[in-house]
Amino acid sequence: QKEVEQNSGPLSVPEGAIxxxxxxxxxxxxxxxxxxxxxxxKSPELIMxxxxxxxxEDGRFTAQLNKAxxxxxxxxxxxxxxxxxxxxxxxxxxxxxxxxKLIFGAGTRLAVHP
Amino acid sequence: xxxxxxxxxxxxxxxxxxVKIECRSLDFQATTMFWYRQFPKQSLMLMATSNxxxxxxxxxxxxxxKFLINHASLTLSTLTVTSAHPEDSSFYICSAMPFxxxxxxxxxxxxxxx
Numbered sequence: 552q553k554e555v556e557q558n559s560g561p562l563s564v565p566e567g568a569i570x571x572x573x574x575x576x577x578x579x580x581x582x583x584x585x586x587x588x589x590x591x592x593k594s595p596e597l598i599m600x601x602x603x604x605x606x607x608e609d610g611r612f613t614a615q616l617n618k619a620x621x622x623x624x625x626x627x628x629x630x631x632x633x634x635x636x637x638x639x640x641x642x643x644x645x646x647x648x649x650x651x652k653l654i655f656g657a658g659t660r661l662a663v664h665p
Numbered sequence: 666x667x668x669x670x671x672x673x674x675x676x677x678x679x680x681x682x683x684v685k686i687e688c689r690s691l692d693f694q695a696t697t698m699f700w701y702r703q704f705p706k707q708s709l710m711l712m713a714t715s716n717x718x719x720x721x722x723x724x725x726x727x728x729x730x731k732f733l734i735n736h737a738s739l740t741l742s743t744l745t746v747t748s749a750h751p752e753d754s755s756f757y758i759c760s761a762m763p764f765x766x767x768x769x770x771x772x773x774x775x776x777x778x779x
Contacts, residue, residue: 585767594671594758594773595709600766639708641768652699653760653768657708 554578555642557656564663570627572659574640577621583643584616586625588636589658595639599625630663637661667693667763671771678749678778686744686774688715688759694739695761699768700732703756715742715759749778 556575564570572586583602587595599614601607601623607614613626623642627634640656668691678684688698696717701709713734714722721734731753733745746753758773 583766592756592775594770597767597769651697651762651765652711652714654711655709 554654555640555656557638557640557659559657560660561662562659564630564661566630566632566663566665568630568663570630570634570661570663572625572627572638572640572661574623574625574656575621576623576640576642576654578642579618579621581642584614584623585641585643585653586612586614586623587639587641587655588634589639590636598638627661630661632663632665635661635663667691667761667769669759669761669769669771671759671774673774674772675775676777678776680750680778681748683745683747684749684776686746686757686759686776688742688744688761688771690740690761690763693761693763695742695763696739697761698736698742699760700734700742700744701758701760703758703773709758712744715744717742746776749776751778754778 554577586599588598589595601614601616611628615624637658637660639658641653670689672687698715700712702712703709712727715734715736717736723729736742754777759771760768762768
């Protein structure tokens with residue numbers, strides 16, 4: 552079982568719609584959860600971080616965390632063509648040798664069409 | 666957010682030669698940095714954790730003699746790919762966590778071995 556799982560997509564949504572991206576993780580001890588956006592050929596950029604159960608909103612983005620279900624999601628409202636990218640879910644794994652490692656899912660490719 | 670700078674952004678080298686990639690934290694001190702590798706259409710795979718003043722911690726399956734990591738100062742980590750071969754061609758990305766929370770990434774280095 553992979554530590555962080557995402558549907559690879561592509562997820563195709565029309566411009567202006569809500570895009571819903573999902574992620575599950577296996578380690579119940581995980582404490583920190585992140586969503587990164589990666590454009591083709593570029594390095595990831597942080598969109599959202601979430602640490603406690605519930606919703607966290609930032610502009611058009613909402614992250615949702617449910618630790619009991621080991622599930623984290625990202626909603627993108629009013630999707631724009633510029634949102635077309637790969638979205639990476641990342642989970643901070645348990646302390647190992649004193650270092651905090653980020654474990655990434657495979658990413659979901661989002662395509663927003665006009 | 667914090668700034669992590671990576672250099673070079675791309676490099677082409679001949680098979681059998683070595684290539685050095687630099688990762689700098691510009692506005693914070695980083696006792697720990699992380700090196701990732703990403704093949705096309707795949708997720709980021711953590712290669713090693715770079716520790717200032719001590720040996721790097723390598724992930725399982727990563728050859729420490731091939732991927733030399735040096736973290737000589739609080740703002741600089743280097744990754745040297747020794748005796749590079751075409752199968753080492755990949756996108757190499759470094760990151761750091763200035764506040765032990767979110768990870769910030771360098772721009773990435775596209776390595777092509779011919």
